[in-house]
Amino acid sequence: MSSDLPLAFPLRAARVHEVSGPGATAFASILAARAGGVVLWVRENRLADVLHPPGLVAFLDPARLLLAHTRSQTDSLAVAEEALKDGAVPLVVIEITHPLDLSEGRRLQLAARAGNTMGLCLIPEGMGSNAAETRWHATPALDQNRSDSxxxxxxIIKNKSGTLGAWHVRWDEQTHRLHVVSPAGDRPGSAGISG
Amino acid sequence: MWFPRLATDRVLRAYPVDGPFALTLRHDNSERLYCLNAHAEQAGLHRDMSLADARAFCPDLLCRPARPDLDVRFLAVLRRWALRWCPWVGNDGADGLVLDISGAAHLWGGEAALLANMHTRLGKAGLAVRLGLGCTRGAAWARAHYGTQEQALDELPVAALRLDNATCIALQRLGLRSIADVSGAARAPLARRFGPHLLQRLDQAFGHIPEPIAPATEPPHYGVRLTLPDPIGLVADVMAATARLLDTLCAKLHAQGAGARQLVLTLRRVDQGSQQVELRLAAAMRAPARILPLFERGVATVDAGFGIDQLRLEATLVEPLAAQQTGLSAAPQSPDRLADLITRIGTRIGLENVQRFLPADSHIPERSFLIAPAAHSAPESGWRSGKSRPLRLFAPEVIVATGSTPPARFRWRRVAFATARAIGPERIAPEWWLDDATWRSGMRDYWCVHTHQGRRLWLFYTPQNPGWYVQGEFA
Known part of the structure; x- marks a missing residue:
């Protein structure tokens, strides 16, 4: 099962994807680290928790991050659409607070296609849009063996052009690479994985 | 043209005072008189006197702090105004102007009439002025500062040669009190004793050495306008007119080696109303093709009413922009595209809301980074890695626990967690030189707690004020 992550994970370019769950920020950071170039991160300025750049250092250089603080989700979507269409940045991360309707999701998708840019929506649980190319659920897991894990x-809970699946992955801070961890053994959390 | 009381006259024009008045400037840790009016001088006060002494001499002295920067601007205004008399006007020190009136005096009816005209006009403006006329710049300066119009240059004291204080005193000790004495003395010993400067000044005053007047150039004006015979109202028409204005403006910017950072398009309607479209750019630029699409959003919101018949485009903020070499590689295009994107996003959410992280030198997690507007900062490296830090940071949220080691079980955000592994403590003390309300509870012991549920949280314990809090979440 673990061998087919390369089919799904370097997410399909020029599409908008979604990720939810407590590990969504790390998912977005890993994607940003792999994207290269400047990454635009769009979020509403009233959100209480902030990105902590010293924590981002493990994934990517915070200097590569450009933040857009908006007043409302409408502004967030407008900014994201503009950036996706422009294509000057390879990845646009959007933090969503209200569910997207089909036309909003579709507009983002079309903008991503026009600009050949990847979009990633960080969504709260269960607020996915039908227009998303893939939807992921990321949760941190306990590693019994390593303390710095x-x-x-x-x-992957929705995929328009492929199959679903689940993987255990680990980010290597030194080499900045993603490792797929074998689910063998009695590691907690591995029991739920199905083919 | 010498304005002996330029600074006080400038202030008194706005706030007339009938009595002794002085401006003070803080110098060497004491307030000293910077400039005084005629009343104050009659009361026996003088420049560079300390304010305390001046108050003792003259109890009803009124004071204000001096603003040398405004004085410089005022003199620049006067310089422009003085162009009414002749086209060749330069600054002379901090409180004087020098005018080359050759070829202009007869237009005013001769030199005497010209001087009288200057006196009346400047007197009406409330400025004390001393005028000196001479066939050289040095002679005019000497008459303005030390003599009258009728006096011959020879009779004036040596200080009128624009010499420093030490040289003047030394000359007086030698018995050379007037300019005639100096010019009559043998030149070689004077040069040996005082250096070439004294003789140079002497020759300049008598016209043996030319001394040019350097008129200051007018700063370039980045504004263009277009008046239309018939009013227009369609967005496409307004954009076409803007394109024509932009071409002219950008050619001007190009000639000056500058780029616009902020542009204002004023649209005047037929009914005298006017509307402004402001455009702030993320980087200085002067390419019309790149700026024009950025105006589209602003122009679309304008209410044209009965039509627009005048457009005015002004670059209100201009930065130097050197020409860049292009064509050697394809890469340099990317920063331009990014700056364009920042500008376009900025027109919607405000340019200051497009930001980036900058590193800051602090151990306090909340202060270990800065957020700065991307348009006014450059990306910086120098992030400290090593200590593991959470990806998300929030305001500390209290959890129920006791003891100085992390609790085995706790509830946070209505979810129960069981600790599997705790790494720490890492003690961070508050920065005592800053009074931060959130750090009043004293130092903190930070723990990275891995839970059986999977989530990795950043907890801290405050030993001085026992309590447990969650402040961040690792990936």
Whole structure:
């Protein structure tokens, strides 16, 4: 099962994807680290928790991050659409607070296609849009063996052009690479994985 | 043209005072008189006197702090105004102007009439002025500062040669009190004793050495306008007119080696109303093709009413922009595209809301980074890695627990967690030089707690004020 992550994870370019769950920020950071170039991160300025750049250092250089603080989700979507269409940045991350309707999701999708840019929506649980190319659920998992681990369970719960699946992955801070961890053994969390 | 009381006259024009008045400037840790009016001088006060002494001499002295920067601007205004008399006007020190009136005096009816005209006009403006006329710049300066119009240059004291204080005193000790004495003395010993400067000044005053007047150039004006015979109202028409204005403006910017950072398009309607479209750019630019699409959003919101018949485009903020070499590689295009994107996003959410992280030198997690507007900062490296830090940070949220080691079980955000592994403590003390309300509870012991549920949280314990809090979440 673990061998087919390469089919799904370097997410399809020029599409908008979604990720939810407590590990969504790390998912977005890993995607940003792999994207290269400047990454635009769009969020509403009233959100209480902030990105902590010293924590981002493990994934990517915070200097590569450009933040857009908006007043409302409408502004967020407008900014994201503009950036996706422009194509000057390879990845646009959007933090969503209200569910997207089909036309909003579709507009983002079309903008991503026009600009050949990837979009990633960080959505609260269960607020996915039908227009998304893939939807992921990322949760951190406990690693019994390593104390510095960044073990996560990534599950793809919607895929327009492929199959579903779940993987345990670990981010290597030194080499900046993503490792798929074998689910063998009695690691907690591995029991739920199905083919 | 010498304005002996330029600074006080400038202030008194706005706030007339009938009595002794002085401006003070803080110098060497004491307030000293910077400039005084005629009343104050009659009361026996003088420049560079300390304010306390001046108050003792003259109890009803009124004071204000001096603003040398405004004085400089005022002199620049006067310089422009003085162009009414002749086209060649330069600054002379901080409180004087020098005018080359050759070829202009007869237009005013001769030199005497010209001087009288200057006196009346400047007197009406409330400025004390001393005028000196001479066939050289040095002679005019000497008459303005030390003599009258009728006096010959020879009779004036040596200080009128624009010499420093030490040289003047030394000359007086030698018995050379007037300019005639100096010019009559043998040149070689003077040069040996005082250096070439004294003789140079002497020759300049008598016209043996030319001394040019450097008129200051007018700063370039980045504004263009277009008046239309018939009013227009369609967005496409307004954009076409803007394109024509932009071409002219950008050619001007190009000639000056500058780029616009902020543009204002004023649209005047037929009914005298006017509307402004402001455009702030993320980077200085002067390419019309790049700026024009950025105006579209603003122009679309304008209410044209009965039509627009005048457009005015002004670059209100201009930065130097050197020409860049292009064509050697394809890469340099990317920063331009990014700046364009920032501008376009900025027109919607405000340019200051497009930001980036900058590193800051602090151990306090909340202060270990800065958020700065991306348009006015450059990306910086120098992030400290090593200590593991959470990806998300929030305001500390209290959890129920006791003891100085992390609790085995706790509830946070209505979810129960069981600790599997706790890494720490890492003690961070508050920065005592800053009074931060959130750090009043004293130092903190930070723990990275891995839970059986999977989530990795950043907890801290405050030993001085026992309590447990969650402040961040790792990936």
């Amino acid at each position: 960044t073990l996560m369970r990534w599950e």
